[in-house]
Amino acid sequence: MAKDTNPLSAQDVVRSGLCIGCGSCAAQARGADARMALDRYGELKPAGAAWLRSRSASLARTCPFSPAAVDETQLAAALFPDAARGSALVGRFEAAYVGHVTEAGFREAGSSGGMVSWTASELLRTGRVDGVAHVAANEEAGGDRLFGYRLSRSPEEVRAGAKSRYYPVEMSEVIRTIRATPGRYAVVGVPCFIKAMQLLRREDPVMRERVAFSLGLFCGHMKSTRLVESFAWQMGIAMDDIARVDYRSKNPGRPANWYTVRFELRDGRTLQKDWFHLAEGDWGAGFFQNAACNFCDDVVAETADIAFGDAWVEPYSSDGRGTNVVLVRSPVLARMLADGIREGRLQLEAVDEDFVERTQAAGLRQRREGLAYRLTWHRRGMRPRKRVLPAAAALPWRRKLIYRLRAAISAWSRRLFRLARIAGVERWYVQWARRAGAIYHVLAYSQGRLARWFGLGA
């Protein structure tokens, strides 16, 4: 492993807008005050004093957005040398599936087909791991953070933590615990978190041995805490009154991609609303997106032993019970899934890379074509090193406008929300967000009408 890397500090990464808030740097820092905290925009960032500025080559090699870190293609080649299949968009894999869990309880409780909780539970049940690091609701909701990483040590605990949390979380505590506690662990995370874990495993032999499996979640982008706060504003709910949040309450009778947020309040009431009636209802508009996501080129967790997403193509998108798409890269997990299928506990059909790519078409466009365009923009701080080269020339004007507007919505939603929050005038933000969302909608979905208005080709 190269040891001549230019050193980097956590502050360098934050100032360059490249910090996703994974907490790997805080877990490695020697300073007693090293921690992660919510910033003024509701994003997790390294906090403390002296350690933030101290530069280290090891941080430069292990931060997932560091230009000096090994990229996803190189990591995957070293991790899965025998994976026979693959493509430039989804990386290496052994097998790909679409389907869901048939064993009782998992699909109903999961955000999609329940495959993540099933796989994590099965690893525990079969003794392949002693603990699973994943994200669950914090016991005391209404405090500083609604959700966080925890270590579950039984299948029941894993099952109780099912569901997707579009909320900032960080791994510093679980990394410290894993390092301090002998055993074998599985880690669930979005692509950049799994990359951070794989980079740490290259650096640290203890983590290499103990983190035995990584379970990736496909990812569109990371949201700040403000998404749930804004939903609560628009539904007339005070954050202190919230006992539980479900970003994707399931209704088997409605399409899976009609997301419904559901709040359970401390007084026992439940309130829910469809995302498309809320200002930020269109995921693609990029409200409250972490700035680092503008420089990500991995949608499908290419460095994870197994990765899971939603099958966003018909007929699956219309099936409100939820359907996963799965990429398996580890031979051990490939056998575990094959056993599950044979035993009738999983209903999975083999698919190819084209199918997987179609399920994530929008996310892949944003991380390839969109990333190439964003890399041509002027920016301050460190230049990210990506597997995509800067390119703008061949991009039609409408696509350029969509990427510009999406980036503007991401940047301005955080600032305007902060202003409205400080002033205590919620409508300042909400009215702006509704207008911005409406403009995005026309631009993204009314191609013919726009072209006619301006007399241009789309």
Ligand SMILES: Cc1cc2nc3c(=O)[nH]c(=O)nc-3n(C[C@H](O)[C@H](O)[C@H](O)COP(=O)(O)OP(=O)(O)OC[C@H]3O[C@@H](n4cnc5c(N)ncnc54)[C@H](O)[C@@H]3O)c2cc1C
């Ligand atoms: C921020 C984010 C963006 C996503 N974007 C996409 C996308 O663009 N396309 C797509 O197809 N899928 C995306 N997903 C994945 C999708 O939402 C489902 O998580 C996935 O399909 C698995 O569903 P399941 O029913 O199998 O999981 P479940 O059985 O519901 O289990 C989910 C597991 O993930 C863990 N978890 C939940 N939230 C987090 C988190 N933030 N970080 C780490 N672990 C977590 C839970 O603790 C649980 O163990 C995203 C997920 C997240 C968190």
